[in-house]
Amino acid sequence: MTAEYRDMPIDAESEQRLAAQNLSFGLVDTTDTETFSAWLRAESRGFHEANPTAELLDVSLKGVADRRTTGVWDPSAAEPLSPVSTVSSWPTALTVPGTRTVPAWAISAVTVSPTHRRRGIARAMLESELRTAARFGSAVAVLTVSEATIYSRYGFAPAAMMANWQINPRRLHWTGPDSTGRVHFVSLEQLRDEGLALVERVRLDTPGQIEFSGHLWERLLGFGSDSSGQAKNLRAVRYDDAEGVSQGFAVYRVTGTDGSFDTNVLEVDYLVAATDDAYAALWRFLIEMDLVSEVRAPLRSVREAFAWQVSDFRAVRKTLERDHLWTRILDLPVALESRAYSGQGRIVLDVSDPLGFAQGRFLLDVDAVGAGKVTPWDAVTPDGVADVSLSINEVNALYLGGVSGVTLARAGRVTENRDGSAVVLDSLFQSAVSPWLSIWF
Ligand SMILES: CC(C)(COP(=O)(O)OP(=O)(O)OC[C@H]1O[C@@H](n2cnc3c(N)ncnc32)[C@H](O)[C@@H]1OP(=O)(O)O)[C@@H](O)C(=O)NCCC(=O)NCCS
Incomplete structure (x- = not known):
């Protein structure tokens, strides 16, 4: 670049x-x-x-x-x-x-x-x-x-939330699928050289992720930020599938070792998986670790599949769920036409934007394969077309599919100019994969 x-x-x-x-x-x-x-x-x-x-x-x-x-x-x-x-x-x-x-x-x-x-x-x-x-x-x-x-x-508005998860591994056992590959310990240096390719492979799977490398990548592995301290107790594992292809890795640390081994906490610094098989294998590896009484996984998706892969729902909980990635659309037609939609339909968006970047009325027309076309729209809303008024903040909140249009309408943040328009908003904007950003920047 x-x-x-x-x-x-x-x-x-x-x-x-x-x-x-x-x-x-x-x-x-x-x-x-x-x-x-x-x-x-x-x-x-x-x-x-x-x-x-x-x-x-x-x-x-x-x-x-x-x-x-x-x-x-x-x-x-x-x-x-x-x-x-x-x-x-x-x-x-x-x-x-x-x-x-x-x-x-x-x-x-x-x-x-x-x-x-x-x-x-x-x-x-x-x-x-x-x-x-x-x-x-x-x-x-x-x-x-x-x-x-x-x-x-x-x-700006929060477009992707995050959650901190806490798991009591002593209360549960793994009920998820068995994996057919192997978990290997790898050095942080090895991961530094080869791990980013995996991050890149999965980046497009989750709305909200951003492209990153260099400093942000190295910092994730404990290099740079405090190379003498933090990196020391970081451990890295890689999952290779049955064919020997690397499909994921996890970086974690165990803290609190006081000699009694009763209060050790395993903290998951980063976990990335390119397949469901790798995801299950890595979580199972971490959750079944000996000499650990608590597993903490900060900065994760608000919807993690591992909560459905263990025997006790109450042994897994979110200790924090909050805003994480904030977005601010500057070019509304380009932004909205860049994403795919989850249903077919037409809606007029009457957007207020005090800074002027996205001010105006726009018709979003989504075809049968989920491709959207945005046209500035000054005319009367055609019959049968949904119509909402909202500020640029709400467009950002909806952008990655992280919040429901109905929720925003009930909160008084989206105004339905035609009955049922918030449901149309939902049917178009919702995302099957919960938006999530796995890093701070
Ligand atoms: C946050 C920070 C950058 C604001 O700088 P600032 O020059 O004092 O902000 P401004 O004077 O331009 O204020 C702009 C508006 O933000 C509001 N604002 C500023 N800081 C705020 C804060 N911490 N919380 C809530 N509102 C804040 C002001 O009241 C003002 O509101 P208005 O436009 O409605 O009048 C500054 O306080 C700071 O450096 N904080 C510590 C570092 C930090 O948190 N940075 C943000 C990183 S994400």
Whole structure:
């Protein structure tokens, strides 16, 4: 991929708005170690993380150098080289229903210094990102969030939820299918070299996944983030099917070993499976581990099949279920035409979008094979066609099929302009596979 996204000019509107506060908005040259290090330190401080060690700084300098890196500086601050706001972004591909993708713009590292909060800097930065993403040609912006209260005002909504699962392995036994292949221990280094190909193979199976590699992949395996500590007790296993083809892997750790082995917790850091057979084999391996009294699986799908593969429903529970991936459609026709639909039908979407990207009335016409065609629609809604009014936030919530249109209508967030339209919305937008994103970014 060319790096043209990195060098696209700074958004003039936000630049002017910030300049009116004597702040300068600019791009960071990520080959300039001094400036980029100051930016990385400011980002860590923004999230209350420890000051990055020289080792970690070095990893980040290399790992995230290819992101579009922007900052805001206050020339009157005591440390004028240290930005008072940071944002980074890069193009990616977002999986949508129908095993396909839409061009997306990932936004990360959004911070504003505590000395400069609540004066509109984040708004200037976010609006700038959305305009830049639209100019680049991304149909959707995506992010994962620290708080669920920040991004709705820019048109984002949670499109994929996540769950933390807790399993009491001593109360249950495996009732799922037996697998015919084998589980092998592999080193993290080996997985680093060969595992990403598996992640790539399954990426299109689940709406909400994004394309990732490099820094995000290495961090998953404990490299980079804290190579001396965390990576030490991570273990990796790979599942090969009966033909010897690798079909999945899991990364886990066991903590709490106090000598008595009574309170050990097995935490599943990552598990990916290309087949149901591999999925069952890997979960069975983890759940049947000796000397473990609890299995925790954070950041998983809200609908996991393993809950149906054990003898005791009550030995498996979600300890947390919440928003995870937030999307913000920028080009509504491209975004909606990129996904497949679960039924045939026609619906007029009357969309309000205060930032203007997707404002308007659109006719979504889905054919018998689930392909959608979007047409701007100013005319009267034809007879027999459903019609709803909603804001861009609700379109985002519906986009990957993670919430029902009927639920949003009952919540007063979708208005039916014709009776029964919310049911039509559901029949079109629902996804057989629950949307899920398996990483933070
Ligand atoms: C969140 C953060 C970036 C906001 O920066 P900011 O410059 O103070 O935000 P702004 O002044 O532009 O405020 C924009 C709007 O967001 C609201 N807002 C800002 N921070 C908020 C928060 N933490 N929770 C809820 N609302 C918030 C403001 O009230 C304002 O609302 P309005 O547009 O309705 O008036 C900043 O507080 C921060 O760096 N927090 C720590 C890091 C973090 O959580 N980053 C987000 C990563 S996903």
